[in-house]
Amino acid sequence: MNKLLDLAKKRKSIRNYKEDDNIELEKILYALRVALEAPSGRNCQPWQFLIIRDKETKKIIRSICEAAEKEFHMKINNEFKEWLKKRGITWRKTFLTEAPYLILVYSNKECPYSIQSTWIAIGYLILALEEQGLASLTYTPSKTIEINKALNIPKKYRLETIIPIGYPAKEKEKEPRMKPSEKIFIDEWGKPLKQ
Amino acid sequence: MNKLLDLAKKRKSIRNYKEDDNIELEKILYALRVALEAPSGRNCQPWQFLIIRDKETKKIIRSICEAAEKEFHMKINNEFKEWLKKRGITWRKTFLTEAPYLILVYSNKECPYSIQSTWIAIGYLILALEEQGLASLTYTPSKTIEINKALNIPKKYRLETIIPIGYPAKEKEKEPRMKPSEKIFIDEWGKPLKQ
Numbered sequence: 001m002n003k004l005l006d007l008a009k010k011r012k013s014i015r016n017y018k019e020d021d022n023i024e025l026e027k028i029l030y031a032l033r034v035a036l037e038a039p040s041g042r043n044c045q046p047w048q049f050l051i052i053r054d055k056e057t058k059k060i061i062r063s064i065c066e067a068a069e070k071e072f073h074m075k076i077n078n079e080f081k082e083w084l085k086k087r088g089i090t091w092r093k094t095f096l097t098e099a100p101y102l103i104l105v106y107s108n109k110e111c112p113y114s115i116q117s118t119w120i121a122i123g124y125l126i127l128a129l130e131e132q133g134l135a136s137l138t139y140t141p142s143k144t145i146e147i148n149k150a151l152n153i154p155k156k157y158r159l160e161t162i163i164p165i166g167y168p169a170k171e172k173e174k175e176p177r178m179k180p181s182e183k184i185f186i187d188e189w190g191k192p193l194k195q
Numbered sequence: 196m197n198k199l200l201d202l203a204k205k206r207k208s209i210r211n212y213k214e215d216d217n218i219e220l221e222k223i224l225y226a227l228r229v230a231l232e233a234p235s236g237r238n239c240q241p242w243q244f245l246i247i248r249d250k251e252t253k254k255i256i257r258s259i260c261e262a263a264e265k266e267f268h269m270k271i272n273n274e275f276k277e278w279l280k281k282r283g284i285t286w287r288k289t290f291l292t293e294a295p296y297l298i299l300v301y302s303n304k305e306c307p308y309s310i311q312s313t314w315i316a317i318g319y320l321i322l323a324l325e326e327q328g329l330a331s332l333t334y335t336p337s338k339t340i341e342i343n344k345a346l347n348i349p350k351k352y353r354l355e356t357i358i359p360i361g362y363p364a365k366e367k368e369k370e371p372r373m374k375p376s377e378k379i380f381i382d383e384w385g386k387p388l389k390q
Binding site: 004012013030032034035036041045048050051053108116131138153161177183184188 | 208234236237238240252318322323333334346348356363372373376382383
């Protein structure tokens with residue numbers, strides 16, 4: 001048993017993908033079927049998933065994202081700059097064209113708790129991708145209007161995240177997690193659970 | 196294999212719990228350990244989990260929530276009233292005192308994408324509870340200030356949801372989900388994936 005914990009521990013955010021790897025669409029579909037089972041406010045199921053595999057479309061998305069990222073990276077403070085540098089993160093978002101698949105996750109703004117519900121489904125989705133042996137990242141572009149225009153997305157939908165999917169090009173360590181004693185309290189705020 | 200899909204399909208929102216059932220705290224802790232593995236914006240890990248098992252504290256939380264729910268239920272439209280009635284949902288939140296455990300999930304407002312990241316972790320959590328054979332619900336109270344005051348929560352934390360945990364008192368059907376062809380598009384918006 002205890003399988004979900006192993007899966008969750010193994011799953012890490014991947015920013016470098018092998019290009020053009022032969023990934024069965026069935027694996028992606030399996031993971032999306034898992035996501036569709038998530039609960040949602042008033043069972044509105046606010047999510048919509050758009051799978052992109054066409055190289056030209058990925059290029060358009062990447063160029064829009066990188067233009068916004070360049071602006072963003074000019075404004076950030078030194079501490080965050082250092083954090084990014086350590087991880088080799090720049091304004092370049094190569095994963096948007098390298099990854100064989102992108103999933104754009106949208107939420108219907110007219111549904112109650114649309115953001116919250118959609119992110120539960122994203123939690124389901126990335127675990128299911130891991131179960132299929134596929135790496136992923138939840139990349140949240142800073143400007144989404146132009147992407148939505150380029151892809152003809154109806155106005156009531158909000159782009160929550162872009163998830164590149166594929167096999168990792170480089171091995172990397174998972175970012176460390178804080179201890180349960182720091183994150184789990186019992187009976188009252190600040191009282192750690194004895195383990 | 197295909198275990199996560201089975202788990203996700205089985206998991207449903209439960210509003211009626213058996214009281215005082217003997218649930219090992221270890222099971223709750225297991226599920227929380229899964230949640231702590233979720234990814235988060237800048238690895239900030241914005242989540243804090245507060246486990247409540249004390250009957251008196253649960254009563255206080257329930258009475259605050261029900262006062263707000265009474266107000267809320269007076270204002271809702273007929274269509275939504277009908278939806279609630281069909282499911283036997285009223286302003287009464289008995290699950291807040293019936294369930295042996297409540298987990299209050301907080302997000303640190305100072306972290307980037309704190310809401311999104313915390314709801315990924317909630318997705319992980321409810322799947323892990325299901326894996327442990329425990330039922331749950333993500334209940335989002337409409338007013339949280341008084342709860343936070345009663346529990347001495349520092350100002351920078353936002354109450355995202357209250358999750359009652361236990362064994363179901365009544366069997367119920369899972370709310371139906373829309374078809375994958377309605378929710379998954381490929382290559383362009385509106386183009387369903389052939390299955």
